[in-house]
Amino acid sequence: MKTVLASVLLAATTFGQPAPARADHDERHMTVVKSPTCGCCEAWVAIARKYGFEVETRDTDDLDTAKRLAGVPEPLRSCHTAEIGGYVVEGHVPMEAIEKLLSERPKIRGISVPGMPMGSPGMGDDPNARFDVHAFGTADGSQPVFYEAGR
Structure with a gap:
């Protein structure tokens, strides 16, 4: 029970406000909530660090709540x-x-990036892999393609 409660409180403080409302964002620092046993998550974090992001990881067994x-x-x-930077x-x-x-x-x-596409960062890192990055939390509730990888 303590683990679930701690996860909920952690997620609430990490993901508390929508992006446009935040004025105190730090665009080089990211917080990653992940399973403690996920190797592909660690690979993605390593890539983020190579790109100059300062990454703090927080392990939880309650990812659904986060x-x-x-x-x-x-x-x-x-x-x-x-x-x-105030975004998820x-x-x-x-x-x-x-x-x-x-x-x-x-x-x-x-x-x-829904699911875990092969070739995406942390999943094989193939620069030619083709997959879409979707936006969410739009004013009209749509989930449009924001970025097309491999194109």
């Missing part, structure tokens, strides 16, 4: 959830998509 509190729609969920980044999102997000600062909640 994702729900972060506002990640069920169809867009993956294996780890990050917060950076779900799954094996390429660093280029994160840089685009931070540069453009759209009025969305976050971006996601």
